Amino acid sequence: MNEEIFQQLEPSLPPLIIKDKKISVPIIQGGMGVGVSLYPLAGAVAKEGGVGIISSACLDRLVSKRTGKKHNIYDATYEEISLAKASPGFVGINIMVALVRDYEDSVRAAIDAGADFIISGAGLPLRLPAIQHPGDTALIPIVSSARALELICKKWERLGYRPDAVVLEGPLAGGHLGFRMDQIDLESNKLENLLPPVKDMAGKYGDIPVIVAGGIYTHDDIVRFIKMGANGVQMGTRFLATVESSASALYKKAVIDAKDEDIIVADKPGSPCGLPFRVIKQSPMYQSSLKRLRPPKCDKGTVLLKDSEGKFTRCPAKESNEHFFCICNGLLSSAGYNSEKEEPLYTVGTNASRVDKIESVKTIMDELAGKTLVSASSQG
Numbered sequence: 001m002n003e004e005i006f007q008q009l010e011p012s013l014p015p016l017i018i019k020d021k022k023i024s025v026p027i028i029q030g031g032m033g034v035g036v037s038l039y040p041l042a043g044a045v046a047k048e049g050g051v052g053i054i055s056s057a058c059l060d061r062l063v064s065k066r067t068g069k070k071h072n073i074y075d076a077t078y079e080e081i082s083l084a085k086a087s088p089g090f091v092g093i094n095i096m097v098a099l100v101r102d103y104e105d106s107v108r109a110a111i112d113a114g115a116d117f118i119i120s121g122a123g124l125p126l127r128l129p130a131i132q133h134p135g136d137t138a139l140i141p142i143v144s145s146a147r148a149l150e151l152i153c154k155k156w157e158r159l160g161y162r163p164d165a166v167v168l169e170g171p172l173a174g175g176h177l178g179f180r181m182d183q184i185d186l187e188s189n190k191l192e193n194l195l196p197p198v199k200d201m202a203g204k205y206g207d208i209p210v211i212v213a214g215g216i217y218t219h220d221d222i223v224r225f226i227k228m229g230a231n232g233v234q235m236g237t238r239f240l241a242t243v244e245s246s247a248s249a250l251y252k253k254a255v256i257d258a259k260d261e262d263i264i265v266a267d268k269p270g271s272p273c274g275l276p277f278r279v280i281k282q283s284p285m286y287q288s289s290l291k292r293l294r295p296p297k298c299d300k301g302t303v304l305l306k307d308s309e310g311k312f313t314r315c316p317a318k319e320s321n322e323h324f325f326c327i328c329n330g331l332l333s334s335a336g337y338n339s340e341k342e343e344p345l346y347t348v349g350t351n352a353s354r355v356d357k358i359e360s361v362k363t364i365m366d367e368l369a370g371k372t373l374v375s376a377s378s379q380g
């Protein structure tokens, strides 16, 4: 049999070191919510020498459904991290600031469960180090500019903490974007142009490792950014349609079928979080929202805001159905949760049009790490 195997000739990427943790392949798999990056994907990436990241979004719903037992957000987060940590390697969690109601409980559970990393964006995680002493857990903000990094460093300094690393996410990423609609295509906002000032700022605050994200797809892309001064990369879309990803079969098919022109940034109707959000335009929920066919059936409340009495009851999608889609239901449906009742919403990075098949994490990690494909028969 002419089996194809990967062979590492020499390690071609330098390790990434964060808070004394030596990550042999400098690739962080980006958190993908809702329910795409759960323990099977995170554990598989960790096993191959990268960092596996769980998404904290709606874990209470997802874990309760999987186990048939009601879990609150703390218990569900603790459970998911513990399962991922059963694999060898480094595992962390992505906790979005925009998930206001669950934010602090998610952080506490992640630290208590021994997550190696908490990566936090979709808003500025200004209070993250104040929630609980992180112990061995590294705290990593996501920023889109040097200015945002400076704000965070100044605030964290007053809390007696310094970011253990920073993720710089450019405008080609999936999910919510840290740029206004009119800033997305600016030359100055290309990842390669954002990197030098962020690298300088990271140096000013003590050589904080910089991880770049958004539009990185191949081994050569990784090498290029490392040569430019990045310490590592974070990649989402490349892992979206893997065997181990928990996206539904329909979601993976939509990614494989997506062409360049199908990938758009939704603004109005857009995410109730108020940030531009990249989607496949054929996503059933997006299409219904455009035609205003879908009144929000909010029963999830993950992005709820406080009302005048301080209770989490408000959602922009409930208040202005014309301008916002019901993101919790749409994304839960894309992860196969209530998909028979709810319309899915497929978020992707710009590179989704390059994904043409479902692959295993091992195949992708071998390729990204620069291992060479050889035929077993040629091994002698």
Ligand SMILES: Cc1cc2nc3c(=O)[nH]c(=O)nc-3n(C[C@H](O)[C@H](O)[C@H](O)COP(=O)(O)O)c2cc1C
Pocket (backbone or CB within 6 Å): 029, 030, 031, 032, 033, 034, 036, 055, 057, 094, 096, 120, 121, 122, 142, 169, 172, 173, 174, 175, 176, 213, 214, 215, 216, 234, 235, 236, 237, 238, 240, 347, 348, 349, 350, 351
């Ligand atoms: C399906 C999907 C879901 C995502 N969900 C989140 C999320 O919940 N929180 C977050 O901070 N980033 C999220 N992202 C961004 C990724 O973590 C990652 O940084 C980004 O997609 C990198 O760009 P790439 O997809 O071109 O590799 C998501 C991306 C995708 C594709």
